[in-house]
Amino acid sequence: xxxLTAQTTxxxxxxxxxxxxxxxRPYITYRSLVKSSHAGQVFPLFLIIGVYFFFAGxxxxxxxxxxxxxxxIKISAAxxxxxxxxxxxxxxxxxxxxxxxxxxxxxxxWAYSLWPTLIWFYVTSATYLLIPPPRTSSFQGQLFSYxxxxxxxxxxxxxxxxxxxxxxxxxxxxxxxxxxxSTIIFPVGIGYSLLMYSxxxxxxxxx
Numbered sequence: 497x498x499x500l501t502a503q504t505t506x507x508x509x510x511x512x513x514x515x516x517x518x519x520x521r522p523y524i525t526y527r528s529l530v531k532s533s534h535a536g537q538v539f540p541l542f543l544i545i546g547v548y549f550f551f552a553g554x555x556x557x558x559x560x561x562x563x564x565x566x567x568x569i570k571i572s573a574a575x576x577x578x579x580x581x582x583x584x585x586x587x588x589x590x591x592x593x594x595x596x597x598x599x600x601x602x603x604x605x606w607a608y609s610l611w612p613t614l615i616w617f618y619v620t621s622a623t624y625l626l627i628p629p630p631r632t633s634s635f636q637g638q639l640f641s642y643x644x645x646x647x648x649x650x651x652x653x654x655x656x657x658x659x660x661x662x663x664x665x666x667x668x669x670x671x672x673x674x675x676x677x678s679t680i681i682f683p684v685g686i687g688y689s690l691l692m693y694s695x696x697x698x699x700x701x702x703x
Contacts (some may be wrong), residue, residue: 503536503701506702518608518658526661529608530601536606545614546572552621573703574692575654582606582703588688589677590667597667605666609658612651613702 514537515526534640583603590597592672627640663674689701 507515507534507536507539510534511540514608515541515611518611519654522654522657522661526605526608526658526665530597530605530665532604533600535604537602538604539608541610542576543613545565545575545610548614548621549575552617555625559676569700571697574697577700578688578692579606579610581688582685584619584668585681586662586677589680590663593667593669593673593677595663595669595673598692602662602666605658605662609655610702612655612658617702619644628665641672 499522510532514525514529517529546568549571551566553567557567573597583599583606587597587599587602588608589595590602623640660674663669663677666690667677669677685703687700689698689703691697692701
């Protein structure tokens with residue numbers, strides 16, 4: 497019991513440290529992150545992601561427990577499947593390009609790269625709840641739109657940085673091979689996103 501408590505505490509501390517680190521010093525954090533052997537540190541992040549999908553289900557379907565539970569489980573399963581597919585794809589392409597990464601380091605790196613995605617989805621759902629469309633063309637409405645676009649661009653840039661660091665440290669690729677890997681990953685990612693959309697699972701992919 498004491499060992500379990502110690503491991504849980506260590507996971508939580510690492511999660512908080514690295515979550516803070518990828519925001520203020522992502523380069524340094526990722527260099528140490530990929531060397532970590534403590535995989536349990538990403539469990540709190542996955543828990544927060546799972547909670548979001550149930551939260552989104554309430555916004556979309558209202559307080560209907562069965563429908564919300566069914567929707568939350570389906571989308572959560574799809575999101576974690578997507579995570580596994582992306583990790584395996586990065587690992588496979590890394591091997592193809594003679595990278596030296598391993599599945600554990602890539603899994604940790606990509607898990608933390610989900611923070612910008614998660615924040616964007618939470619903000620989008622919260623604003624939909626607080627300021628539902630249609631939104632007016634008033635000064636307040638336009639200001640909200642500009643702020644939302646600015647936030648989206650900032651999160652997109654942050655996501656791009658974490659994607660680069662995942663390939664740089666998780667797979668140990670140089671810039672040339674990262675560009676080559678991206679020419680493979682991006683088209684496949686777009687195709688996968690369109691598939692998820694056509695199946696009615698994600699309007700915007702949780703990647």
